[in-house]
Amino acid sequence: MIVVGGGIGGLGAAYSLTRQGLAVRLLESAPAFGEVGAGIQLAPNCTRILDDYGLLEEAKSLGVVPDAMVMRDAVDGGELTRLDLRDLERRYGYPYLVIHRSDLHGLLLRACQRAGVELVNKAQVTSYENTDGGARVTVAGGETHEAGLVIAADGLHSTARRQFIDDQPVSSAYVSYRGTVPAEQPRVRSVDLSEVVVHIGPHCHFVHYGLRGGELLNQVAVFESPKALAGKEDWGTPDELDAAFAGTCDFVREGLPFMWRDKWWRMFDRDPVMNWVHGRIALLGDSAHPPLQYIAQGAIMAIEDGWVLGEHVARNRAEDGTVDWGATLAAYEAVRPEHCRRVLTTSRKWGELWHLDGLAREQRNALLRARDTYDYSFTDWLYGPTALTPQEEQEMFTPIPLTSADVPEGRHVA
Numbered sequence: 001m002i003v004v005g006g007g008i009g010g011l012g013a014a015y016s017l018t019r020q021g022l023a024v025r026l027l028e029s030a031p032a033f034g035e036v037g038a039g040i041q042l043a044p045n046c047t048r049i050l051d052d053y054g055l056l057e058e059a060k061s062l063g064v065v066p067d068a069m070v071m072r073d074a075v076d077g078g079e080l081t082r083l084d085l086r087d088l089e090r091r092y093g094y095p096y097l098v099i100h101r102s103d104l105h106g107l108l109l110r111a112c113q114r115a116g117v118e119l120v121n122k123a124q125v126t127s128y129e130n131t132d133g134g135a136r137v138t139v140a141g142g143e144t145h146e147a148g149l150v151i152a153a154d155g156l157h158s159t160a161r162r163q164f165i166d167d168q169p170v171s172s173a174y175v176s177y178r179g180t181v182p183a184e185q186p187r188v189r190s191v192d193l194s195e196v197v198v199h200i201g202p203h204c205h206f207v208h209y210g211l212r213g214g215e216l217l218n219q220v221a222v223f224e225s226p227k228a229l230a231g232k233e234d235w236g237t238p239d240e241l242d243a244a245f246a247g248t249c250d251f252v253r254e255g256l257p258f259m260w261r262d263k264w265w266r267m268f269d270r271d272p273v274m275n276w277v278h279g280r281i282a283l284l285g286d287s288a289h290p291p292l293q294y295i296a297q298g299a300i301m302a303i304e305d306g307w308v309l310g311e312h313v314a315r316n317r318a319e320d321g322t323v324d325w326g327a328t329l330a331a332y333e334a335v336r337p338e339h340c341r342r343v344l345t346t347s348r349k350w351g352e353l354w355h356l357d358g359l360a361r362e363q364r365n366a367l368l369r370a371r372d373t374y375d376y377s378f379t380d381w382l383y384g385p386t387a388l389t390p391q392e393e394q395e396m397f398t399p400i401p402l403t404s405a406d407v408p409e410g411r412h413v414a
């Protein structure tokens, strides 16, 4: 098998297929394996898979298992709602974990090395084609690699996606700044590191949580760029950061000096597509379903894709070890695109809800304040076991209309 891309999705898939006894070669364009960025949140639908892979204890030792996830209003700082993550762990059987991205990436890389995945760097795949018995990729320089199956896990700007679907990433006009604060800073002492906190506000939000056993505070500041809305090329630059948070509470504004100002992430997703399999070439991870990050499921979906593929290999393998790739890929495509479509569309809606202003913000706040901490009707479809078939996919929640909130119009101050 060939996996293209050594991000979290590609490494997860390579490990899952190797676990099924398949020989996997992974082609990565970069000269070395690595992840940029800071923290990542791993919900029970991911830690369940890490446990199945025998990697959960190592992941827990590298990350933090927080006690609560708290949502606050970014303007007045008041609490809106929370998840009790210890109770959530009891409900779903697996913990909610936060971990440094490079630690998760390193964990999967080491697992692939131990399992015998052939890891190849400086191999930039430029084209894909189906052959009689499988598929072939060509790398820059002209060399080709052929196998029974090719997985394209080459990220948001996927070459395979361009070749087979040819759509474009969709700009949200939002940009994300990240940064970590060392534990000795007074800022860290003022924070409860057992909580994952998101402050949501008009056209912006701010996330923080502890990393590496509390050695670091991870912060993410996200805002809508006026320059992007005006159609300017150089949008999302640091001069826009402070202005975007000017109306937020002291706690949020005091976090801004700690954001890295030399790099930022413009936030794109793509419209959902349902055709991920093209002969013996299959899209996986962000190449198939890059989301906006609001429900923190991008890397998780990528890890789930690889796990589902591995489970279907096991179900479609003859006694002599040959795999029925047609049946395996059909089963993969029957279940994953629909799940990810739901995540992508929900992420967009969830982001809109976070960034409301005026009366709608007050209505949202009233609804969130009224939510029972132990009501799991909005998370069961996401955090339950990853479905292997469409029948196993859990029903989605029923959205509550904002207008049902008990906020008299007159109370609203624009």
Ligand SMILES: Cc1cc2nc3c(=O)[nH]c(=O)nc-3n(C[C@H](O)[C@H](O)[C@H](O)COP(=O)(O)OP(=O)(O)OC[C@H]3O[C@@H](n4cnc5c(N)ncnc54)[C@H](O)[C@@H]3O)c2cc1C
Pocket (backbone or CB within 6 Å): 004, 005, 006, 007, 008, 009, 010, 027, 028, 029, 030, 039, 040, 041, 042, 123, 124, 125, 126, 153, 154, 155, 156, 157, 158, 159, 176, 220, 265, 284, 285, 286, 287, 290, 291, 293, 296, 297, 298, 299, 300, 301, 302
């Ligand atoms: C600010 C932010 C916060 C996020 N927070 C979370 C979170 O809390 N939880 C969560 O689950 N997700 C989160 N995500 C999403 C998550 O980071 C991504 O969905 C995930 O990393 C995608 O992994 P991937 O392996 O599919 O793609 P990528 O990480 O993009 O990896 C693709 C790999 O392919 C390689 N490559 C590209 N083109 C080629 C080529 N032609 N030939 C060979 N190699 C190639 C690249 O070098 C790269 O190594 C967040 C994203 C952002 C931006």
